[in-house]
Amino acid sequence: MSNKNSIIDFKTLARTISLVENEAENFETILQQLQPHDIPVIGFTGPPGAGKSTLLNAVIGVLLDEKKKIGLVLVDPSSPFNLGALLGDRLRMSTHFTNENLFIRSVASRGSLGGLSDKIIEVLEVMRSYEFDYIFIETVGVGQSEVEIAGLADTTVVVLVPESGDSVQAMKAGLMEIADVFVINKADRADAEALANSLQHQLHISGRVNIPVLKTVAVEAKGVKELIAEISVRKESMENANRKSILLTEKALRIISKSKMKNFDKAELRAILTREMNDPHFNLYSFVKQYL
Ligand SMILES: Nc1nc2c(ncn2[C@@H]2O[C@H](COP(=O)(O)OP(=O)(O)OP(=O)(O)O)[C@@H](O)[C@H]2O)c(=O)[nH]1
Ligand SMILES: [Mg+2]
Known part of the structure; x- marks a missing residue:
């Protein structure tokens, strides 16, 4: 590990993350020995193509100029149709790719934690054991995943665009709840102001008046300083703490049950079941009692 001034x-x-992701031998010991720091974790989510990567690129560029150490986790869309988008992410980030203060990691979004990768909590815990100033996560906000990202992140930035239309309408309810900061990107396009007004109105109705609504033009790095000012303030709310505790409870349960099942011989169970299921009085619930 390192101190603040060192590289x-x-x-x-990277090697530690891989060991943990692949569940290499002793990965549990590695995890148990981590000493995570209190590093702000900032999630960027929003519909596909909203400009999350472009915006992050601009934000990270400013922070790297200030000699900040940045970790970035890109949650890969599992669908092969999104492969292009992922490659695009990499390209857009490439301006900073070789910076010695930027660490980029992709995590597959496959997995059963609703939408997000099974391993993302572990990856974040490993990263939090290093002296980063900020850790960013980018994920496409579709369905479940945005709620999870909010559980993982201290601050959730929801990026919307004026033209996102119907798809956003459908997502908005979920996105409304999790946003700590709203960004209307592509503010160089028409209707950005209208979307900002409509969002502000909805936030007002739902009593969330202290949620900022910012406008950015990511491709020109406009509004980026204002966004950094917002994310520099820790926003952790009660709602966020709730989401975090739900997420961690699920995760803890899964670790516990996995560990308890470790020495369970499924083939043997099947062999016994194959024998016993032919008994006309066979009752599955009585049968499993012996294992509980
Ligand atoms: N006009 C305009 N175009 C933008 C702006 N920001 C991003 N774009 C463009 O929008 C497209 C998508 O940008 P990305 O940064 O890849 O969007 P994303 O949200 O990361 O996309 P996914 O990761 O695929 O969901 C790119 O062609 C960008 O150049 C902006 O402020 N104005
Ligand atoms: Mg992207």
Whole structure:
């Protein structure tokens, strides 16, 4: 691990993440020995193509100029149709790719934690054991995943665009609840002001008057300083703490049940069941009692 003034050992970090992701031997010990720091974790979510990567690129550029150490987690869309978008992400980030203070990691979004990767909590915990100033996560906000990202992040930035239309309408209810900061990107296009007004109106109705609504033009790095000012303030709310506790409870349960099942011989269970199921009085619930 490193101190604030030194360069983070990215090689060791990357290797540790891989060990944990692949559940290599002793990965549990690695996880148990982590000493995570209190690093702000900031999630960027929103509909596909809203400009999340472009905006993050601009935000990270400013922070790197200030010599900040940045970790970035890109949650890969699992659908092969999104492969292009992922490659696009990489390209847009490429301006900072070689910066010694930026660590980028992709995490597959497959997995059963609703939408987000099974391993994202572990990856974040490993990263939080290094001296980053900020950790960013980018994920496409569709369905469940945005709620999870809000549970993982201290601050959730929801990026919307004027033209996103119907798809956003459908998502908005979910996105409304999780946003700590709203960004209307592509404010160089028509209707940005109208969307800002409509959002502000909805926030007002739902009593969330202290949620900022910012406008940005990511491609020109406009509004980026204002966004950084907002995310520099820790926003952790009661709602966020709730989401975090739900997420961590689910995760803890899964770790516990996995550990309890570790030595369970499924083939043997099947062999016994194959024998016993032919008994006309076979009752599955009485049968499993012996294992409880
Ligand atoms: N006009 C305009 N175009 C923008 C702006 N920001 C991003 N774009 C463009 O929008 C497209 C999508 O940008 P991305 O940054 O890849 O969007 P994203 O939200 O990361 O996309 P996914 O990761 O695929 O969901 C790119 O062609 C960008 O150049 C902006 O402020 N104005
Ligand atoms: Mg992107």
